[in-house]
Amino acid sequence: MYADVAFPIKLPPLTYKLPVVAPPDMEGRIVKAPLMGKSRYGLIVAVTDNPDFKGKDIKAVQDIRYHFVSGNGIKFLKWISDYYLAPIGIALKSGFFEEAVKSEVSGQYPAVGEKIKEKKYETFLFHAPSIHAEHAQLKEFLNSDVRGVIILAPEINEIERIAPDLKKIFGERLCVIHSKLTKAKRTDAVKKIISGESDIVIGTRSAVFAPLKNISLIAVLGEHSPSYKAEESPGYNARDAAVMRGFIEKACVLLSSVSPSIESVYNAKIGKYTTLNADSHPETKRPRIKIVGENRTKGKASTIAGEVLKEAKNTISKKGKFLFLINRKGYSLIRCEDCGHTVQCKKCGIPLVFYKAKNAVRCNYCGLEKNIPESCEECKGFAMKPAGTGTEKIKEEVEELLGTKTLLLEKERSLSPSPLPLAPDILPFVVGTTYAAKKLRDEKFDAAALFNIDQTLSQPDFRAYERTFQQVTQIAGTINPDGSLFLQTWNPKNRILRFIKNYDFHGFYDYELSQRKMLDYPPFSKIVLFNISYKKGINLSDDVRNMIEAEEIKGLEVLGPVEIPPILKSYPRCIQILLKSKDSRILHSYARRLLDKLEKIKDVKINADVDPLKV
DNA sequence: AGCACGCCGACT
DNA sequence: GTCGGCGTGCTC
Numbered sequence: 021m022y023a024d025v026a027f028p029i030k031l032p033p034l035t036y037k038l039p040v041v042a043p044p045d046m047e048g049r050i051v052k053a054p055l056m057g058k059s060r061y062g063l064i065v066a067v068t069d070n071p072d073f074k075g076k077d078i079k080a081v082q083d084i085r086y087h088f089v090s091g092n093g094i095k096f097l098k099w100i101s102d103y104y105l106a107p108i109g110i111a112l113k114s115g116f117f118e119e120a121v122k123s124e125v126s127g128q129y130p131a132v133g134e135k136i137k138e139k140k141y142e143t144f145l146f147h148a149p150s151i152h153a154e155h156a157q158l159k160e161f162l163n164s165d166v167r168g169v170i171i172l173a174p175e176i177n178e179i180e181r182i183a184p185d186l187k188k189i190f191g192e193r194l195c196v197i198h199s200k201l202t203k204a205k206r207t208d209a210v211k212k213i214i215s216g217e218s219d220i221v222i223g224t225r226s227a228v229f230a231p232l233k234n235i236s237l238i239a240v241l242g243e244h245s246p247s248y249k250a251e252e253s254p255g256y257n258a259r260d261a262a263v264m265r266g267f268i269e270k271a272c273v274l275l276s277s278v279s280p281s282i283e284s285v286y287n288a289k290i291g292k293y294t295t296l297n298a299d300s301h302p303e304t305k306r307p308r309i310k311i312v313g314e315n316r317t318k319g320k321a322s323t324i325a326g327e328v329l330k331e332a333k334n335t336i337s338k339k340g341k342f343l344f345l346i347n348r349k350g351y352s353l354i355r356c357e358d359c360g361h362t363v364q365c366k367k368c369g370i371p372l373v374f375y376k377a378k379n380a381v382r383c384n385y386c387g388l389e390k391n392i393p394e395s396c397e398e399c400k401g402f403a404m405k406p407a408g409t410g411t412e413k414i415k416e417e418v419e420e421l422l423g424t425k426t427l428l429l430e431k432e433r434s435l436s437p438s439p440l441p442l443a444p445d446i447l448p449f450v451v452g453t454t455y456a457a458k459k460l461r462d463e464k465f466d467a468a469a470l471f472n473i474d475q476t477l478s479q480p481d482f483r484a485y486e487r488t489f490q491q492v493t494q495i496a497g498t499i500n501p502d503g504s505l506f507l508q509t510w511n512p513k514n515r516i517l518r519f520i521k522n523y524d525f526h527g528f529y530d531y532e533l534s535q536r537k538m539l540d541y542p543p544f545s546k547i548v549l550f551n552i553s554y555k556k557g558i559n560l561s562d563d564v565r566n567m568i569e570a571e572e573i574k575g576l577e578v579l580g581p582v583e584i585p586p587i588l589k590s591y592p593r594c595i596q597i598l599l600k601s602k603d604s605r606i607l608h609s610y611a612r613r614l615l616d617k618l619e620k621i622k623d624v625k626i627n628a629d630v631d632p633l634k635v
Numbered sequence: 636a637g638c639a640c641g642c643c644g645a646c647t
Numbered sequence: 648g649t650c651g652g653c654g655t656g657c658t659c
Binding site for chain 1 (some may be wrong): 654655657658659
């Protein structure tokens with residue numbers, strides 16, 4: 021007997037010999053096996069009589085340990101590996117394998133014999149009228165005899181908000197998993213799950229891999245959130261993975277959000293998901309959304325529109341709280357008034373941000389900081405002036421025009437988990453990025469103004485409208501239901517803004533779905549994005565083009581290759597290819613083959629992103 | 636992941 | 648000349 025062993029590294033499973041007297045249930049067991057002269061722990065993912073590997077000496081496994089992954093668990097890991105075009109070892113790494121190796125579990129077999137209730141797979145989509153309603157719906161799915169639950173939250177903040185309530189219901193059965201846990205704490209949590217001591221898991225995206233023996237419910241809060249997409253290999257989307265895991269485990273899946281994703285709404289429309297309606301939460305009052313035209317007066321006009329200022333003054337007199345939001349850090353950008361060129365980071369190719377207090381420009385990507393260039397690198401002119409608006413400038417304007425101090429709140433680079441500033445009690449005027457809105461969600465501001473909705477709307481990405489809608493809905497949730505949210509725009513007649521103003525989700529979904537259908541974008545097609553980094557010298561672009569042209573596939577669209585700025589150091593060039601198809605099987609088999617071919621080329625690094633969020 | 640091998644820059 | 652930096656390749 022032979023076993024295919026996956027190691028938690030970028031490597032396909034390797035074949036090892038099993039001892040003659042091996043326990044019967046080898047699949048899913050942790051084993052020690054020799055690898056490059058050392059021994060390492062891996063997981064048996066398959067058992068065979070005649071191995072594929074035709075090498076001369078097949079080594080034997082050295083130690084057989086406990087049964088960590090069930091048959092369903094292996095199915096899930098294989099799905100992740102297959103669907104996201106990553107070696108199973110990398111999926112295993114995401115699946116808490118290293119923590120499991122450290123866990124000494126008493127008794128080799130999982131506790132069987134526990135009566136498992138008759139289970140059926142079903143995914144529900146709940147479009148929540150408020151965060152409160154979203155939590156209430158989750159609690160309806162949870163009663164104290166429910167066994168085996170995974171609750172996913174998009175961010176750690178969110179976990180901290182719900183965990184205390186769950187602790188009250190489940191006590192020691194509850195366990196928290198997220199990336200900010202120390203190694204020891206994470207191992208502890210995994211241990212508790214494996215031993216069965218803990219069967220209610222709440223966590224961020226990685227918790228979808230929680231090694232529960234039985235799962236009856238997987239809940240995904242804020243299911244639209246881009247945080248569910250892992251950047252690092254295997255680039256999984258935890259929401260989609262949750263649905264697949266639920267399907268495999270015959271569990272119930274609850275997707276919920278105050279602004280569900282287009283994909284999920286579509287899946288509900290075609291009957292893949294069951295819609296839960298919000299009847300039990302009638303007439304939810306929401307803050308009024310006001311669309312305000314930008315100040316069109318030339319010259320020294322302020323960024324903040326008159327109507328917003330008026331409301332802000334009103335808020336002061338009522339001793340209320342006002343939130344000013346703009347998704348751009350720093351004071352402004354620096355632009356040449358002669359030719360319109362914006363000062364950019366040479367390395368990263370993105371605009372450098374002007375910080376007034378430091379009197380310097382800085383790249384928010386690589387951290388480069390330098391003095392403001394005196395002359396334009398394009399036209400050599402000397403008309404370098406601040407242009408555009410960031411948080412610092414809004415802060416300056418608010419303080420000047422309203423004669424009040426404000427708190428600036430934005431996400432700092434590599435900031436250790438910051439304590440929640442209780443400033444709104446002391447400083448009722450807060451300026452910040454949307455990070456501030458999230459952080460201060462429970463403060464219930466009386467009003468808020470968002471200044472850069474036009475940029476959000478005009479991002480060159482097919483999901484720009486969807487993201488804008490979600491962002492505004494999110495911000496609206498942080499405002500008093502009697503309050504107002506001002507959206508400043510150059511295009512007050514914009515169609516999307518009108519949907520937003522009226523909280524017209526149905527109108528928006530219908531419109532957006534018709535657009536996506538017309539242009540063959542997801543959810544009407546599936547996409548895979550390839551980034552191919554390579555060294556100078558090779559004419560890769562042509563090679564790839566030939567490779568693609570060698571094989572024309574019906575029902576598959578190949579866009580590119582296009583040259584993009586390099587993403588990896590020591591690989592100075594990069595090209596991008598977008599694969600698109602209505603048939604996900606065609607797409608996947610082609611993507612797989614293309615990836616295999618490309619990986620054989622020397623001096624080339626490939627990154628394949630399945631279902632990318634940013635295109 | 637780790638470990639060996641190999642190819643270019645600094646230095647006894 | 649060679650010591651050693653890390654970038655690349657291989658592991659049943």
